[in-house]
Amino acid sequence: MIRLRGISKVYSIKDAESGGMRDFHALRDVSLDIEDGSIYGIIGRSGAGKSTLIRCVNMLERPTSGQVFVNDMEMTSLSGAELRTARRKIGMIFQSFNLLVNRTVYGNIAFPLELEGWGKSDMRDRVREIASLVEIDGKLDQYPAQLSGGQKQRVGIARALANRPDVLLSDEATSALDPQTTKSVLRLIRDINEKLGLTVVLITHEMNVIKEICHSMAVLESGQVVEEGSVLNVFTRPEKSATKEMLSHVIHSPLPESFADLQFSKAPFQGADLTLQLSFFGTLATRPIISDLARKFNVDINILVAHIDHIRSTPFGTLVIQLSGEEKEAALEYMLDMKLKVEVIGYVARSVELAS
Amino acid sequence: MSQDLLNLLLEGSRDTAYMVAMSSLIAFAIGLPLGVVLSVTSPGGILRNKPVNAVLSLAVNIGRSAPFVILMIAIIPFTRWVVGTSIGINAAVVPLSVAAIPFVGRVVETSLREIDQGIIEAAESMGATPFEIIRKVLLPEGLPGIIGGLTLTVINLVGYSAMAGTLGAGGLGDIAVRYGYQRFMPKVMLATVVILVIMVQLCQIAGDKLASITRHDRKDLSD
Ligand SMILES: Nc1ncnc2c1ncn2[C@@H]1O[C@H](COP(=O)(O)OP(=O)(O)O)[C@@H](O)[C@H]1O
Numbered sequence A: 001m002i003r004l005r006g007i008s009k010v011y012s013i014k015d016a017e018s019g020g021m022r023d024f025h026a027l028r029d030v031s032l033d034i035e036d037g038s039i040y041g042i043i044g045r046s047g048a049g050k051s052t053l054i055r056c057v058n059m060l061e062r063p064t065s066g067q068v069f070v071n072d073m074e075m076t077s078l079s080g081a082e083l084r085t086a087r088r089k090i091g092m093i094f095q096s097f098n099l100l101v102n103r104t105v106y107g108n109i110a111f112p113l114e115l116e117g118w119g120k121s122d123m124r125d126r127v128r129e130i131a132s133l134v135e136i137d138g139k140l141d142q143y144p145a146q147l148s149g150g151q152k153q154r155v156g157i158a159r160a161l162a163n164r165p166d167v168l169l170s171d172e173a174t175s176a177l178d179p180q181t182t183k184s185v186l187r188l189i190r191d192i193n194e195k196l197g198l199t200v201v202l203i204t205h206e207m208n209v210i211k212e213i214c215h216s217m218a219v220l221e222s223g224q225v226v227e228e229g230s231v232l233n234v235f236t237r238p239e240k241s242a243t244k245e246m247l248s249h250v251i252h253s254p255l256p257e258s259f260a261d262l263q264f265s266k267a268p269f270q271g272a273d274l275t276l277q278l279s280f281f282g283t284l285a286t287r288p289i290i291s292d293l294a295r296k297f298n299v300d301i302n303i304l305v306a307h308i309d310h311i312r313s314t315p316f317g318t319l320v321i322q323l324s325g326e327e328k329e330a331a332l333e334y335m336l337d338m339k340l341k342v343e344v345i346g347y348v349a350r351s352v353e354l355a356s
Numbered sequence B: 001m002s003q004d005l006l007n008l009l010l011e012g013s014r015d016t017a018y019m020v021a022m023s024s025l026i027a028f029a030i031g032l033p034l035g036v037v038l039s040v041t042s043p044g045g046i047l048r049n050k051p052v053n054a055v056l057s058l059a060v061n062i063g064r065s066a067p068f069v070i071l072m073i074a075i076i077p078f079t080r081w082v083v084g085t086s087i088g089i090n091a092a093v094v095p096l097s098v099a100a101i102p103f104v105g106r107v108v109e110t111s112l113r114e115i116d117q118g119i120i121e122a123a124e125s126m127g128a129t130p131f132e133i134i135r136k137v138l139l140p141e142g143l144p145g146i147i148g149g150l151t152l153t154v155i156n157l158v159g160y161s162a163m164a165g166t167l168g169a170g171g172l173g174d175i176a177v178r179y180g181y182q183r184f185m186p187k188v189m190l191a192t193v194v195i196l197v198i199m200v201q202l203c204q205i206a207g208d209k210l211a212s213i214t215r216h217d218r219k220d221l222s223d
């Protein structure tokens, strides 16, 4: 369990106008609970304070106020040798990999073991073991400059995991990688999380990364947590505009552009069609909702948008439909009863064409 | 050229090589830790310490801005105190070392500053002590740069040693002045210059080779 309690970080920075120094709040009163064994994503725009926050977990950055607990150890109270010992159980990976240029892959993975004073043969076994876990065992004698970005990050991961930490911190670990490589590195992090059961805290500015592997997430904006919860909840019920905007890149807009000019009315009127947005996830996504409705009610159904996506491996769908006919309100009731997440977009006068 | 002159040149070369080698060793031995301390105490360093850094930095700057000839004369009392005399090749080693120490210090500091801050942070995140960071991160990662800087130091010392020679230290500089200049023997003058050029060239080649062996930050240099 990682607990952050009221973390604030204040930097003294030069004021552009007056030329004097002023306080800058990089983090404001951040509190988070991160469950053991989960993958926790923290997302925010550039400059939101993500790196500062994750660096507060292993005290690379000391919070100005607040407390950090990792496995009931109060990190904020540690210093010197105690802090270094605690850090050995917290692995960290970085956007720019930060591998030792003049050490081979083997030497890089062995580095934390050397710090812990491992013997030569134990060290060799452990390096081999962890290298094969991250599928870099064929490259042990090479230098980082000879590796691709994805391979470098695998070495970074191996190094971070070498002395069996409980926690892995990832500071934009995939941000320097192409989409294909990003996927494979994320899959690796996810496998490791499942195999070794270690807690992963990752920060990113990409919703796709969160969608791919995280269980829970927090949205950071201007140093504050503005939204927090399970990824499914935040994705399906985003509350803050910052969240919605970041989600718009990964979840297709609920309405086609050609709908933007239409006037939707909340109240029904003569000859109006009812436009609804349905979101569903898990097993519901596989149920034949549309044919169900058509069979049970006297309605015509026009599908405007249909989109199925996955959050981790859970199917997550968005459907925008238009109902016309006598029984549209009854059909709506039925869907609500089924615990489908239904959002009434409104009644609209003319029957609109399906957007291309 | 007579056998005597050849012997003279040989002896001069040996003396020059001795002065350069001794003063290089001493300068490395003191300049390397000095450079490390300058680097780790700088703002943003792993053991940042303003007063220490300011004092050392000032001393280094003073040492580096003094022209060698002046430094050599100015520290004669110190030289006497250390080796008992102010003339001869052993006496020359003292000012040569003193002149090279601040240079080595800066060169080492610069090489260490070029190491990516992220690598040092990664080591910190793994629980490395400052001493472990110096030994296992800073020095190995900065090694190619340090070797390049040390090569430059040795080459500078070849030049300085010739200058010291003109002030009674012996070696090739001494020969160039006594025979080439005072007795007007242009062949001897030329010979000393050629030998000095060869020495510099050899140092450069050896230094470059050593630097490239220790450097692994490029794709094409795989060994
Ligand atoms: N050492 C520092 N001194 C002053 N300001 C800093 C320092 N580190 C970070 N900041 C500022 O804090 C804010 C958050 O930085 P950071 O945590 O790196 O953001 P993110 O990782 O979300 O892009 C930024 O505005 C940045 O300029």
Ligand SMILES: [Mg+2]
Binding pocket: A050, A051, A052, A172
């Ligand atoms: Mg960042």
